[in-house]
Amino acid sequence: MTETVAAVPVKPWVSGTERPFVSIQKVSKRFGDFTAVDDVSLDIYKGELFCLLGGSGCGKSTLLRMLAGFESPTEGRIEIDGQDMAGKAPYERPTNMMFQSYALFPHMTVEKNVAYGLLRDGVGRAEARDKVAEMLKLVQLSQFAARKPHQLSGGQRQRVALARSLVKRPKLLLLDEPLGALDKKLREETQFELIKIQETLGVTFIVVTHDQEEAMTLSTRIGVMNAGVITQIGEPAEIYEHPNSRFVADFIGSVNMFEGRVTEDEPDYIRIDAAEVGVIYVGHGVSCTIDQKLWYAVRPEKMRVSRERPEGRENVFKAVVDEVAYMGNLSIFRLKLPSGKLVRATRANLTRYDDDGITWGEEVWLTWDDTAGVVLTR
Template sequence: MAAAGKENVFAPWKDDAAVPLIRIDQVSKRFGDFTAIDKISLNIYPQEFFALLGPSGCGKTTLMRMLAGFEKPSGGVISIDGQDMVTVPPNKRAVNMMFQSYALFPHLSVWDNIAFGLRRDGLDKDRVAARVEEMLKLVQLGQFARRKPHQISGGQRQRVALARSLAKAPKLLLLDEPLGALDKKLRQETQFELMDIQEKTGTTFVIVTHDQEEAMTVASRVAVMDQGKLIQVETPQVIYEQPNSVYVADFIGDVNLIPGSVSELGGGAALAWAEGKPPLLGQPGASLAKGQNATFAIRPEKIAISAEEPQDRNNRVQGKILEIGYLGNLSTYHVELPEGPVIKCEVGNRSRVERRDFTWEDEVWLSWSDTAGLVLAR
């Protein structure tokens, strides 16, 4: 029995008995001599909100287009709900796709845009009307039903496109950079609306994005991609706190990277980084060996800054403040070490800016716990 006040955590990928909705098995896609997708294998489960994340050209959109049926794999198998999709055309798949441009019909009202696919399927008027009203209620646009797309805001058009995509109750909804056209504040608000709608409908969502914050906010799991390969597939927390490579650590959020070599391995890992300086201690990444080249990764918010040398931490370095950035809720300090690296740390602003403790050119100490950083193979 679960403890009072605690809910079961949604993690079907940890359950050996769970059956994936999508199976991607050794899938490749080549365009002439160029390999866009290189032998990817991946399972996505029912009711997941799954994110494909990576820079432009990494293959994420190509993988989504293969799920939709707009591209055929050069090798491997894609199955959805147990059915091999290789010979199934896009219009016969229980899949819908929402494009970044929304692709709404400008001459049709919000109501008619949502109804369009249902009418194409030959549903009777009463069923169409009931489903459209259900979708309007879901996306909270009932009062805008008779307006044309140009008469509503960008965020509202995004919700119309979402309602139209969900109206036919697909097993899988693909979202291609769906929030890219929105300004930052509206994009952040809409992220939570997307999560709420996905949870209410129980539809499996797969979102393609290059926006790390967006992927980390909405997704149950994130697949970080590069050059047609999956680099790491994990929950947002694991991706951020325990990246499996320097690439993932550097791509997700801010990170300080200090090169060196592994000097000790045991319960943790020690990285020799500067002659005559104590090694940096951190958690070991996979496949480390003593003496090999490695990189120490530490997030800026895990670093403390002080005027006096801290005596209670093994990881401590001294340097001079080069730059200060004021971001409202926090301040960032760029501290240059005599050994060469510039370290960034972030401090929450709990007092007014005129009471800042440090200023430019100050000599300061940076410190962090033995478990705050990671030693990663390069």
């Protein structure tokens, strides 16, 4: 009997054999003297759920509006499905956009809200009714078809807006902070619903968000934006574990950053003298030179805190527990190094009781593996 092995999905951004579905080529957008988007190039592939992630004013929403046709690039070219979008109005593009406010018609029922775009396009009422029913079933709102928006919860209104955006089956759906109005628990639940809907329909999604956890949960890939520039593009694990700059490392999740200079540079390891912590041992080669200034970033969950000094290890440092925060699934330790620098370490709470747990004011040892952190040169 021959055992069948499931095929590993081909990632088009890795294989390089597929044509990009969305191609943004050296696009800039200026408003007077202000540059909102600066020479951005980006390829997005069919069926992706791509997240543009960045803080307020970084240019992500402006880039989305240019894709939708609400803004025109000052320079550059945008192609969608092989078609140049220059001069094409929003209604002429194979796109739809879901706004943060949802923009539902308060006087219409859920069914009529979802059907509105179809009827405006001349779709027959019977056909529109069938399409709306199919979409409401997909977003699990069939039983709310006769309600009006004010009779729905925030999460339900969000799904009505999503159904209305998808009912015309656009090739590309643009979502601007789609979950921003929801509370944390509902937002987490809706993220997985959004993924399931996107996978069911196969529509390409581009999501703008400032929420790092949301981007990590939703996306096939993330483009991190800062000051109008995309600083790094990658899959969530790549962005988190292998940031290419201090900005990305600091923006995605929590990180401890140490500045230092290279004191040993060997093919299989380097040492960094960091004034705030001591000598850091990196257990792999790095493209650097002796006395070069660089930064070492290590995530809190990669650090270990103990009362006893670990023996036979590199990267072992004294610290004092400044604060402890119990978060349920994990505990967060804020630790003060002899230099006065505060660092953060986390520990999963694997048991219900820890009567002898490390607490405030204790002297402890802080350590991490020699491959736990990432060396940054910019």
